[in-house]
Amino acid sequence: MIATIIKQPGETLRPAVAFFGNASIAAIQGVTVIARGLVPGAVALVASATLVGGVVTLALSGGSDGERYAVTIRADDAHGQTLESETEVVLIESTWATPDGGAGWLSIAALVKRFTLDEVVRMTDADGSGRIDRDLLIGALVDAQAIAEAHIASRYALPLATVPRILEMAVGDLARARLYPRGAPEGIADQAKAAMALLVRIQEGKATLGLPAAAVPAEAVSDTPIVIAPGRRAYPTGLDDY
Missing domain, CATH: 2.60.40 (Immunoglobulin-like)
Structure with missing residues (x-):
């Protein structure tokens, strides 16, 4: 072999x-x-x-x-x-970046290791060259990471200093499914649905990543309390003669 x-x-x-x-x-x-x-x-x-x-x-x-x-x-x-x-x-050039220059959460080498080289080539080799279509694959990875970021952004500070394995798995499963334009096979589609369900649980706070929480916007925090107290009416007669 x-x-x-x-x-x-x-x-x-x-x-x-x-x-x-x-x-x-x-x-x-x-x-x-x-x-x-x-x-x-x-x-x-x-x-x-x-x-x-x-x-x-x-x-x-x-x-x-x-x-x-x-x-x-x-x-x-x-x-x-x-x-x-x-x-x-x-x-294989393994690293890639998001359109805004952020780091990719799941390297291409890690994706290949998980799903095998033969499958990744088969999913992306549109022209029959026998090699990975890097642009097509990165497009799927960018979309998958964007979905994941949108779900965790309200709970965790972005960009992430470290990417938990569970997020790498979610991005991989979502990207893999997106490489089937006519619909992913049942098992692959099920894995993508499970990844989405996990992201929703994280968004709802029902699952945690063990990472720093998202910072509260500065304008939402004030050291001076706002006090509302009852007062006299500006027009005691209620403008009866107006």
Whole structure:
């Protein structure tokens, strides 16, 4: 089975490499990288390998968002047998921002981890390119987060310093359902409905997030009490002769 690694373009990853039978490696023969060709003019993925204590570790850097790379490592085990291990490295720019510049609550990598890469590609790959349509996916995430923010804004101060896992789950379920323009399948629709029900409970104060409460507007608070007392009528005769 080919392992899949998700990497952001600007980061360097150092995953350990598994060979058949968890064999102890004595020497590295070489590392090859082949781009799948999903992104025209994609930046090359740089891959190198080191061997320490019989374990091979890759160093992966570079690459272009949306591209996939096949990384093959050939090595000799302690018995002189040549082994081969292949890893698919998928480049995904994970972070995104709301239209007003706010941080996205749920990263694309977290969404992919929860719903699988195959499903996210299937839901967003409108042109058959075999990769995630980033604009389409972010659009669904922006809408889902806006719905969540609207429900919790009266209870919690925005922007959130930390995003509870339960809100990440709600945004993920809502965004996933929104990627089905003709209506989400039953199970996915049920999860979105459950997420909405949770947000309503938070809005009503029936569920809590353990975060700082929303601040009361300054104009609603006064150190000087307003006193209303009965007084004399301005026109005691009631304007009888007017």
